[in-house]
């Protein structure tokens with residue numbers, strides 16, 4: 398083992414929630430004196446932050462772990478940790494299948510990762526999976542130091558867990574019940590980010606629109622309303638005028654008004670809980686970006702009911718119409734599952750119809766695959782044959798790409814505000830995102846990641862725009878940080 402500080406490498410699987418947890422893990426390891434490794438092969442400590450939502454998540458993890466086995470044999474002292482959703486689900490199974498893993502931790506004890514690795518150095522493999530965090534506060538990795546992936550844009554967790562029971566989803570079993578982070582804590586974190594030069598924040602939760610519901614319940618259990626302030630902030634703490642709870646819209650407004658924050662995004666709102674107040678806040682707060690990710694999942698009421706989604710296609714479209722009417726130039730994206738157990742051709746045609754009517758700017762479309770531990774995984778007698786799902790997937794892709802291309806073509810000739818993210822992977826150009834979250838590849842000299850520019854849109858494709866730099870509106874104001882790897 399070379400002298401000097403130990404080097405760590407965090408590999409992330411899955412969603413933004415996991416990527417943000419990885420930022421916390423990186424911060425935690427750095428607070429223990431470790432430094433980032435530039436590649437996995439150079440790391441003394443490798444952490445896999447896993448996800449069990451994506452297809453073949455376990456095969457990918459065990460494949461990755463298999464590759465590390467020989468490396469670890471060559472390098473005594475190297476340590477491997479596995480955390481996240483799949484670890485929460487598989488628990489001891491991970492060290493049974495890969496006994497060269499040193500530490501396994503779940504979704505409720507991210508903050509213990511460094512201590513578990515230390516413990517494993519003395520006593521061999523350690524598995525610690527909790528059913529819930531020791532305190533509500535510890536559910537939020539917010540208390541941990543963070544090593545942000547992008548210095549000018551940050552994820553901020555506002556809620557963990559989920560109280561819904563969608564038949565295809567493993568989240569409630571691995572992330573636990575829905576818990577909102579106290580209002581003032583979110584606002585304070587964003588204030589600190591803004592002070593460090595962050596321009597854009599994305600508020601993260603499994604169902605952001607039900608934010609605050611549990612805060613009100615917790616407050617009602619307190620002996621008097623003064624305790625409410627501790628959970629929500631002064632505005633909701635008045636003893637003579639106690640409000641039910643801070644709504645998500647209140648949080649959006651508070652964050653959007655913090656000086657220095659120019660873009661606020663959020664993901665994901667559940668369609669059944671999308672309230673007019675949220676649309677109103679999107680419409681009136683300048684910093685809230687005109688982009689709504691509203692997961693549809695299916696356009697068939699029959700399928701939606703068996704998924705336990707809690708809305709019909711018409712109800713979904715009504716809410717979408719209200720959002721489009723309220724928020725000018727709104728971009729809308731979605732998630733759709735194709736081939737859910739029992740989905741007939743008639744059901745699927747309804748999905749195509751809703752997708753066409755919704756005029757999505759883009760969609761994450763997935764072919765159903767059973768996730769062990771979910772209700773739908775047991776409905777084998779209703780599984781849709783793979784070739785049928787593949788053919789439907791292709792038809793849906795064409796419908797979504799058609800509306801995306803139309804929406805993008807309408808932007809050609811317009812000047813858009815772009816937050817520059819870095820050099821484009823497609824040639825010598827720069828890439829960034831518009832306020833509608835559209836990816837733009839731009840020609841332009843001397844740009845820097847984190848700058849805000851104006852770009853003239855010259856070309857449209859279903860998944861991106863091309864443009865030319867018009868002018869730099871603002872140079873970056875952040876301090877530079879080192880990225881965490883993701884895949």
Ligand code: SF4
Nearest residue numbers: 559561563566568603
């Ligand atoms: S709302 Fe449904 S899909 Fe989303 S996290 Fe909760 S259970 Fe999963």
